[in-house]
Amino acid sequence: MKLSFVTLLLFVYTLTACGQPASKQEGQIAKDISVLEFNRLLKSKPGQLIDVRTAGEVSKGAIEGSTNIDLFDENFESKIDKLDKNKPVYVYCASGGRSGEAMEMMTKKGFKEVYNLDGGYSAWKKASEKQ
Secondary structure: OHHHHHHHHHHHHHHHHHOOOOOOOOOOEEEEEOHHHHHHHHHHOOOEEEEOOOHHHHOOOOOOOOEEOOOOOOOHHHHHOOOOOOOOEEEEOOOOHHHHHHHHHHHHOOOOEEEEEOOHHHHHHHHHHHO
16 A cells, blocks of 8 residues: 555656656756946956847947847747857846846756846946946
């Protein structure tokens, strides 16, 4: 009786685990970081700087060296698929929401390191004005 109960529990666990969405793989980094940390990492660990805002937003200012890949573009996923998954990705938007979505997508696609600028370009610009 005890053995069949344990077997049943293992069977139920296996069924529920198989239905779970893909999660972060071991060794992956995906995190929101401050302007200070974002800037420090950009300098010390070169990678791919991605701005996921619209072209209209970018025309009002962007972080130097960034590539614009609009999250709302119907080809967004195919464009990020062309990025190097083994190089760090630094992603930002206006305030951190869209870039958080982009970070999640990239993580699911197997990118090794993705850093989201907490507060987005607004926080970056505010910090730059203080200097």
